[in-house]
Amino acid sequence: MFHTECSARRLLDHVTSRWGIWVLLRLHERQPLRFYELRDRIGGISEKMLSQTLRNLVEDGLVWREVEPATPPKVAYGLTPLGGGLCAHLAAMLDWIEDNADNADRTGDQAPSEGALPSA
């Protein structure tokens, strides 16, 4: 299923792309956000990549885009219900990673029996 050229696969690719996950997470924290607000909050992202990532996410139906016709233009982005649903999973996973990552990056060693210990 995920080996085909289906929308599920494309969506996964976009989410796991270099910036996709961060765009989604920033919008999950706070929305709507304007283009430059996203750029500033993410930090390190080029305009090209932000633009490209946003376009992908909008196409996938995870993010909405609203243009307020004015000069200068005002464009806002936010999460669609679909994007919100995905972010729930994403945020949960990221939280879990934060909590557990250092827990075991030794080369597969057995329990160190000292140092930072789990609940036991």
Next chain:
Amino acid sequence: MFHTECSARRLLDHVTSRWGIWVLLRLHERQPLRFYELRDRIGGISEKMLSQTLRNLVEDGLVWREVEPATPPKVAYGLTPLGGGLCAHLAAMLDWIEDNADNADRTGDQAPSEGALPSA
């Protein structure tokens, strides 16, 4: 936190790398698996990438590696408890994506309220 050079960040990078997610998921379906078994089940992965991906995941403590000294060598891989915990999140997210992806890849249209329906 995730903007630093921490183990959480490295772990995330490895998981979201081109093949990381698939290696984990195959092992989640069935373990242990030998090197060539993983290669065959994943499909399309080169030996170089499989080797590299596995090394990363082992270093991160998500996957274990066991060598049975023999000629020819037998090497088995499986998920550590940490890897299992991550795979729970991963599998849940992937399931969700499968279920919801086609649901809305129109350019941000409102609820189609018809067409391919969920469980109904």
Next chain:
DNA sequence: CAGTATCCAAAATGATACTG
């Protein structure tokens, strides 16, 4: 402001051949 277009650098990936 919110992008796009272009060009360049860097990194990821792949195919192949080789080794213990």
Next chain:
DNA sequence: CAGTATCATTTTGGATACTG
């Protein structure tokens, strides 16, 4: 079998300049 080494290619990412 289970990799590693090497090289070529593809993809990705970034800096910059330009436009509506």
